Amino acid sequence: MAKTILAVDDSASIRQMVAFTLKGAGYEVIQAVDGQDALDKANYHQVNLVLTDINMPRMDGLKLLELLRKLAHYKNIPILILTTESGDEIKAKGRAAGATGWLVKPFDPKRLLEVIGKVIG
Amino acid sequence: MAELRAAEGKSDSQVTHQSALMERDGVLCNAEADEYFMSIKEELNQVDRLVSDAVNNLVINFGYISNLTKSHHEMVLAIEKMAAPEGSKPILELLEKQMVIADKIEQELEMAVTSLQFGDLVTQLLAHTTRQVEALNIELQRIERQGSWKENAGKNTLGTIHEGISKAVNMAKTKGKRKPVVQQGMQMGDIELF
Numbered sequence: 001m002a003k004t005i006l007a008v009d010d011s012a013s014i015r016q017m018v019a020f021t022l023k024g025a026g027y028e029v030i031q032a033v034d035g036q037d038a039l040d041k042a043n044y045h046q047v048n049l050v051l052t053d054i055n056m057p058r059m060d061g062l063k064l065l066e067l068l069r070k071l072a073h074y075k076n077i078p079i080l081i082l083t084t085e086s087g088d089e090i091k092a093k094g095r096a097a098g099a100t101g102w103l104v105k106p107f108d109p110k111r112l113l114e115v116i117g118k119v120i121g
Numbered sequence: 122m123a124e125l126r127a128a129e130g131k132s133d134s135q136v137t138h139q140s141a142l143m144e145r146d147g148v149l150c151n152a153e154a155d156e157y158f159m160s161i162k163e164e165l166n167q168v169d170r171l172v173s174d175a176v177n178n179l180v181i182n183f184g185y186i187s188n189l190t191k192s193h194h195e196m197v198l199a200i201e202k203m204a205a206p207e208g209s210k211p212i213l214e215l216l217e218k219q220m221v222i223a224d225k226i227e228q229e230l231e232m233a234v235t236s237l238q239f240g241d242l243v244t245q246l247l248a249h250t251t252r253q254v255e256a257l258n259i260e261l262q263r264i265e266r267q268g269s270w271k272e273n274a275g276k277n278t279l280g281t282i283h284e285g286i287s288k289a290v291n292m293a294k295t296k297g298k299r300k301p302v303v304q305q306g307m308q309m310g311d312i313e314l315f
Contacts, residue, residue, distance in 0.1 A: 011241040013176045017234050020184055055245065055301050084245055084302045086311060095315050104310025106238035109231045115312055 003120055004028040004045060008038040008052035008064065009082070014105075018051065018082070021109040022116070035059025039067055047077060049120050054083040054090070062090075062097055069098040078119040082107060151262055158258035162251050169247045176240030183237070187230050194223045236307050245301045256297055260289035 005027050007018045019029045030045055032038035034056040042050070050068065054061035061081060068074040078100040085091075086104045094102060100119055103112065197219045204212045264285045304310070 009241075011244060013173070013180045014238060014241045016177075016180045016184065017237060020180075020187065021234060024187075084242055084304065084310075086303060087299070091313070099315060101312065101314040103312050105241065105304075106235045106307055106310060108309040109234050111309060111312060115314070119314065 002026055002028045003048040004030060005116070006030045006032060006038060006042060006045070006047045006050045006052075008032040008035065008050065008056070008061065010034050010053065010056040014053070014082075017109075018107075018112075021112060024109075025113050027116075035061060035064035035067075038064050042068060042071070042074065046073075049116060050074070050077060050079040051082050051116075052079065054081060054085050054094075062093055065094065065097045065099055080115065080119065082112075151265060154261060155258065158254055161254050165247050165251045165254070169244050172240055172243050172247075176237060179237055183230055183233055187227070190223055190226045190230070194220070194227075197223060235309060239307055242302050242304060249298070249300055249302070253293060253297055256293035257289060260292040260296075261286070263292075264289050 005022055007015055007022070007029055008031075009015050009018065010033055015031045015033075019031060022029045030041055030047065032041050035052070036059040038050070038052065039059065050064075052061040052064055061083065065079055065081075068077075068079060079098065080101045080103060081094050081099050082103045082105060084105045086102075091102050101115060103115065197216055201213065201216045201220075204216065
Protein backbone atom coordinates (compact mmCIF):
# COMPACT_ATOMS: atom_id res chain seq x y z
CA MET A 1 0.00 0.00 0.00
CA ALA A 2 1.28 3.44 -0.93
CA LYS A 3 2.41 5.67 1.91
CA THR A 4 0.53 8.89 2.43
CA ILE A 5 2.18 12.29 2.70
CA LEU A 6 0.44 15.42 3.89
CA ALA A 7 1.88 18.37 1.93
CA VAL A 8 1.18 21.75 3.50
CA ASP A 9 1.89 25.03 1.71
CA ASP A 10 -0.10 28.18 1.00
CA SER A 11 1.52 28.41 -2.44
CA ALA A 12 -0.56 26.50 -4.98
CA SER A 13 2.42 26.10 -7.31
CA ILE A 14 4.62 24.61 -4.55
CA ARG A 15 1.82 22.20 -3.58
CA GLN A 16 1.49 21.13 -7.20
CA MET A 17 5.24 20.63 -7.58
CA VAL A 18 5.50 18.66 -4.34
CA ALA A 19 2.50 16.53 -5.37
CA PHE A 20 3.95 16.03 -8.86
CA THR A 21 7.27 14.87 -7.38
CA LEU A 22 5.79 12.61 -4.70
CA LYS A 23 3.04 11.05 -6.82
CA GLY A 24 5.64 10.29 -9.49
CA ALA A 25 7.49 8.26 -6.86
CA GLY A 26 4.36 6.33 -5.89
CA TYR A 27 3.25 8.22 -2.77
CA GLU A 28 -0.33 9.23 -2.02
CA VAL A 29 -0.48 12.97 -1.45
CA ILE A 30 -2.98 14.97 0.59
CA GLN A 31 -2.67 18.73 0.13
CA ALA A 32 -3.43 21.40 2.71
CA VAL A 33 -3.38 25.17 2.15
CA ASP A 34 -2.27 26.19 5.66
CA GLY A 35 -1.69 24.88 9.17
CA GLN A 36 -5.36 24.88 10.13
CA ASP A 37 -6.37 22.99 6.99
CA ALA A 38 -3.55 20.52 7.63
CA LEU A 39 -4.62 19.97 11.23
CA ASP A 40 -8.20 19.28 10.10
CA LYS A 41 -7.01 16.82 7.44
CA ALA A 42 -4.50 15.18 9.77
CA ASN A 43 -7.38 14.17 12.02
CA TYR A 44 -9.21 12.39 9.20
CA HIS A 45 -6.38 10.64 7.37
CA GLN A 46 -3.74 8.12 8.28
CA VAL A 47 -0.64 10.06 7.32
CA ASN A 48 2.88 8.59 7.19
CA LEU A 49 4.77 11.86 6.83
CA VAL A 50 4.03 15.57 7.00
CA LEU A 51 5.89 18.05 4.80
CA THR A 52 5.08 21.61 5.81
CA ASP A 53 5.97 25.19 5.01
CA ILE A 54 6.50 27.71 7.83
CA ASN A 55 5.05 31.05 6.72
CA MET A 56 1.36 30.52 6.10
CA PRO A 57 -1.84 32.42 6.91
CA ARG A 58 -4.24 31.32 9.71
CA MET A 59 -1.76 28.86 11.25
CA ASP A 60 1.96 28.72 10.55
CA GLY A 61 4.07 25.60 10.25
CA LEU A 62 5.61 25.84 13.71
CA LYS A 63 2.21 26.01 15.40
CA LEU A 64 1.04 23.09 13.27
CA LEU A 65 4.10 21.10 14.29
CA GLU A 66 3.51 21.85 17.95
CA LEU A 67 -0.18 20.83 17.75
CA LEU A 68 0.49 17.69 15.69
CA ARG A 69 3.05 16.47 18.21
CA LYS A 70 0.35 16.62 20.88
CA LEU A 71 -1.78 14.14 18.91
CA ALA A 72 -1.08 10.51 19.76
CA HIS A 73 -0.80 9.37 16.13
CA TYR A 74 1.64 12.14 15.22
CA LYS A 75 4.06 11.72 18.13
CA ASN A 76 6.43 9.63 16.05
CA ILE A 77 5.42 10.51 12.51
CA PRO A 78 8.22 12.27 10.61
CA ILE A 79 7.50 15.95 10.10
CA LEU A 80 9.74 17.74 7.63
CA ILE A 81 9.85 21.50 7.23
CA LEU A 82 10.13 22.84 3.68
CA THR A 83 10.64 26.58 3.79
CA THR A 84 12.52 29.58 2.43
CA GLU A 85 13.69 30.30 5.98
CA SER A 86 17.18 29.17 6.90
CA GLY A 87 18.09 31.13 10.02
CA ASP A 88 19.59 29.25 12.98
CA GLU A 89 17.06 30.71 15.42
CA ILE A 90 13.99 29.53 13.53
CA LYS A 91 15.60 26.16 12.82
CA ALA A 92 16.21 25.75 16.54
CA LYS A 93 12.53 26.56 17.19
CA GLY A 94 11.52 23.91 14.67
CA ARG A 95 13.82 21.38 16.20
CA ALA A 96 12.54 22.12 19.69
CA ALA A 97 8.94 21.77 18.47
CA GLY A 98 9.73 18.29 17.16
CA ALA A 99 10.64 18.68 13.49
CA THR A 100 12.41 15.70 11.95
CA GLY A 101 14.33 17.75 9.44
CA TRP A 102 14.67 21.09 7.70
CA LEU A 103 14.70 21.57 3.93
CA VAL A 104 15.34 24.99 2.45
CA LYS A 105 13.54 25.96 -0.74
CA PRO A 106 14.00 25.63 -3.60
CA PHE A 107 13.95 21.85 -3.32
CA ASP A 108 15.44 19.43 -5.79
CA PRO A 109 12.90 16.65 -6.54
CA LYS A 110 15.51 13.87 -6.35
CA ARG A 111 16.97 15.09 -3.05
CA LEU A 112 13.47 15.54 -1.61
CA LEU A 113 12.63 11.94 -2.47
CA GLU A 114 15.93 10.73 -0.99
CA VAL A 115 15.26 12.51 2.30
CA ILE A 116 11.67 11.29 2.46
CA GLY A 117 12.80 7.74 1.69
CA LYS A 118 15.34 7.99 4.48
CA VAL A 119 12.94 9.20 7.18
CA ILE A 120 9.86 7.27 6.15
CA GLY A 121 11.70 3.96 6.02
CA MET B 122 5.11 69.59 2.06
CA ALA B 123 3.23 72.15 4.11
CA GLU B 124 5.59 71.61 7.02
CA LEU B 125 8.39 73.01 4.94
CA ARG B 126 6.85 76.49 4.96
CA ALA B 127 8.47 78.57 7.64
CA ALA B 128 6.35 81.20 9.32
CA GLU B 129 9.01 83.28 10.91
CA GLY B 130 8.39 86.96 11.32
CA LYS B 131 4.56 86.73 11.16
CA SER B 132 2.00 88.24 13.53
CA ASP B 133 -0.07 86.05 15.90
CA SER B 134 -3.12 86.12 13.64
CA GLN B 135 -0.94 85.37 10.65
CA VAL B 136 0.63 82.45 12.50
CA THR B 137 -2.84 81.11 13.52
CA HIS B 138 -4.03 81.41 9.94
CA GLN B 139 -0.83 79.79 8.75
CA SER B 140 -1.32 76.92 11.24
CA ALA B 141 -4.88 76.37 10.01
CA LEU B 142 -3.63 76.23 6.44
CA MET B 143 -0.85 73.87 7.43
CA GLU B 144 -3.33 71.63 9.22
CA ARG B 145 -5.54 71.56 6.14
CA ASP B 146 -2.49 70.91 3.94
CA GLY B 147 -1.35 68.27 6.40
CA VAL B 148 -4.64 66.40 5.99
CA LEU B 149 -4.36 66.72 2.21
CA CYS B 150 -0.77 65.60 2.37
CA ASN B 151 -1.77 62.57 4.47
CA ALA B 152 -4.48 61.63 1.99
CA GLU B 153 -2.05 62.00 -0.90
CA ALA B 154 0.65 59.99 0.87
CA ASP B 155 -1.90 57.34 1.78
CA GLU B 156 -3.07 57.15 -1.82
CA TYR B 157 0.51 56.94 -3.03
CA PHE B 158 1.37 54.13 -0.60
CA MET B 159 -1.84 52.35 -1.61
CA SER B 160 -0.87 52.57 -5.26
CA ILE B 161 2.57 51.08 -4.47
CA LYS B 162 0.86 48.27 -2.56
CA GLU B 163 -1.54 47.68 -5.45
CA GLU B 164 1.38 47.52 -7.90
CA LEU B 165 3.19 45.00 -5.72
CA ASN B 166 0.00 42.94 -5.56
CA GLN B 167 -0.29 43.16 -9.34
CA VAL B 168 3.28 41.83 -9.76
CA ASP B 169 2.44 39.02 -7.33
CA ARG B 170 -0.74 38.11 -9.24
CA LEU B 171 1.09 38.10 -12.58
CA VAL B 172 3.98 35.99 -11.28
CA SER B 173 1.66 33.56 -9.47
CA ASP B 174 -0.58 33.23 -12.51
CA ALA B 175 2.37 32.60 -14.82
CA VAL B 176 3.95 30.08 -12.46
CA ASN B 177 0.67 28.21 -11.92
CA ASN B 178 0.20 27.96 -15.69
CA LEU B 179 3.79 26.82 -16.18
CA VAL B 180 3.40 24.15 -13.49
CA ILE B 181 0.27 22.86 -15.25
CA ASN B 182 2.11 22.92 -18.61
CA PHE B 183 5.11 21.07 -17.17
CA GLY B 184 2.83 18.51 -15.53
CA TYR B 185 1.16 17.92 -18.88
CA ILE B 186 4.53 17.58 -20.66
CA SER B 187 5.63 15.13 -17.97
CA ASN B 188 2.54 12.97 -18.51
CA LEU B 189 3.08 13.03 -22.27
CA THR B 190 6.71 12.01 -21.76
CA LYS B 191 5.65 9.07 -19.61
CA SER B 192 3.16 7.97 -22.29
CA HIS B 193 5.84 8.34 -24.89
CA HIS B 194 8.23 6.31 -22.76
CA GLU B 195 5.69 3.50 -22.40
CA MET B 196 4.94 3.60 -26.12
CA VAL B 197 8.61 3.27 -27.02
CA LEU B 198 8.91 0.26 -24.69
CA ALA B 199 5.86 -1.34 -26.32
CA ILE B 200 7.24 -0.76 -29.83
CA GLU B 201 10.59 -2.14 -28.70
CA LYS B 202 8.90 -5.36 -27.56
CA MET B 203 7.02 -5.63 -30.84
CA ALA B 204 10.13 -4.99 -32.90
CA ALA B 205 12.38 -7.31 -30.91
CA PRO B 206 11.26 -10.64 -32.42
CA GLU B 207 12.04 -9.33 -35.89
CA GLY B 208 15.46 -8.39 -34.61
CA SER B 209 15.50 -5.28 -36.73
CA LYS B 210 18.68 -3.57 -35.61
CA PRO B 211 17.97 -0.11 -37.12
CA ILE B 212 14.53 0.03 -35.43
CA LEU B 213 15.96 -1.04 -32.09
CA GLU B 214 18.67 1.59 -32.38
CA LEU B 215 16.11 4.26 -33.15
CA LEU B 216 14.03 3.19 -30.18
CA GLU B 217 17.11 3.27 -27.98
CA LYS B 218 17.69 6.85 -29.08
CA GLN B 219 14.07 7.66 -28.33
CA MET B 220 14.50 6.30 -24.81
CA VAL B 221 17.58 8.46 -24.27
CA ILE B 222 15.64 11.54 -25.41
CA ALA B 223 12.69 10.66 -23.13
CA ASP B 224 15.04 10.25 -20.15
CA LYS B 225 16.66 13.58 -20.94
CA ILE B 226 13.26 15.32 -21.08
CA GLU B 227 12.36 13.88 -17.67
CA GLN B 228 15.67 15.10 -16.21
CA GLU B 229 15.05 18.58 -17.62
CA LEU B 230 11.54 18.60 -16.16
CA GLU B 231 12.94 17.75 -12.74
CA MET B 232 15.36 20.66 -13.02
CA ALA B 233 12.47 22.91 -14.05
CA VAL B 234 10.65 21.96 -10.81
CA THR B 235 13.52 23.53 -8.83
CA SER B 236 13.58 26.70 -10.95
CA LEU B 237 9.80 27.11 -10.95
CA GLN B 238 9.85 27.59 -7.20
CA PHE B 239 10.98 31.17 -7.86
CA GLY B 240 7.27 32.07 -7.85
CA ASP B 241 6.94 31.22 -4.16
CA LEU B 242 10.13 33.10 -3.26
CA VAL B 243 9.01 36.18 -5.22
CA THR B 244 5.54 36.07 -3.63
CA GLN B 245 7.05 35.99 -0.13
CA LEU B 246 9.45 38.83 -0.91
CA LEU B 247 6.64 40.94 -2.37
CA ALA B 248 4.50 40.29 0.71
CA HIS B 249 7.43 41.36 2.89
CA THR B 250 7.94 44.55 0.85
CA THR B 251 4.21 45.30 1.01
CA ARG B 252 4.29 44.97 4.81
CA GLN B 253 7.28 47.33 4.96
CA VAL B 254 5.52 49.92 2.79
CA GLU B 255 2.38 49.64 4.94
CA ALA B 256 4.38 49.97 8.14
CA LEU B 257 6.20 53.05 6.82
CA ASN B 258 2.90 54.65 5.79
CA ILE B 259 1.39 54.00 9.23
CA GLU B 260 4.43 55.40 11.06
CA LEU B 261 4.64 58.49 8.85
CA GLN B 262 0.94 59.19 9.42
CA ARG B 263 1.34 58.61 13.17
CA ILE B 264 4.23 61.03 13.39
CA GLU B 265 2.36 63.59 11.34
CA ARG B 266 -0.73 63.16 13.56
CA GLN B 267 1.41 63.66 16.65
CA GLY B 268 2.21 66.90 14.82
CA SER B 269 5.42 68.03 16.39
CA TRP B 270 5.51 70.72 13.71
CA LYS B 271 2.23 72.19 15.00
CA GLU B 272 3.81 73.06 18.32
CA ASN B 273 6.75 74.54 16.51
CA ALA B 274 4.77 76.35 13.82
CA GLY B 275 7.00 79.05 12.57
CA LYS B 276 10.14 77.26 13.65
CA ASN B 277 9.67 74.37 11.32
CA THR B 278 12.76 73.40 9.40
CA LEU B 279 13.77 70.75 6.95
CA GLY B 280 15.66 69.15 9.85
CA THR B 281 12.47 68.41 11.79
CA ILE B 282 10.90 66.85 8.68
CA HIS B 283 13.97 64.66 8.19
CA GLU B 284 13.87 63.73 11.85
CA GLY B 285 10.21 62.74 11.51
CA ILE B 286 10.87 60.60 8.44
CA SER B 287 13.88 59.01 10.09
CA LYS B 288 11.81 58.24 13.19
CA ALA B 289 9.09 56.68 11.02
CA VAL B 290 11.61 54.55 9.14
CA ASN B 291 13.16 53.33 12.38
CA MET B 292 9.76 52.51 13.87
CA ALA B 293 8.76 50.63 10.70
CA LYS B 294 12.04 48.70 10.84
CA THR B 295 11.60 47.84 14.52
CA LYS B 296 8.03 46.65 14.07
CA GLY B 297 8.75 44.84 10.79
CA LYS B 298 9.01 41.07 10.54
CA ARG B 299 12.25 39.42 9.51
CA LYS B 300 12.84 38.94 5.80
CA PRO B 301 11.48 35.48 4.96
CA VAL B 302 13.67 34.89 1.91
CA VAL B 303 17.46 35.25 1.97
CA GLN B 304 18.22 33.24 -1.15
CA GLN B 305 20.09 35.15 -3.82
CA GLY B 306 19.71 32.50 -6.50
CA MET B 307 17.74 29.41 -7.43
CA GLN B 308 20.30 26.83 -6.32
CA MET B 309 18.89 23.95 -4.30
CA GLY B 310 18.55 24.80 -0.59
CA ASP B 311 20.29 23.09 2.33
CA ILE B 312 18.91 19.95 3.93
CA GLU B 313 19.37 19.10 7.58
CA LEU B 314 18.00 16.10 9.40
CA PHE B 315 17.74 16.51 13.17
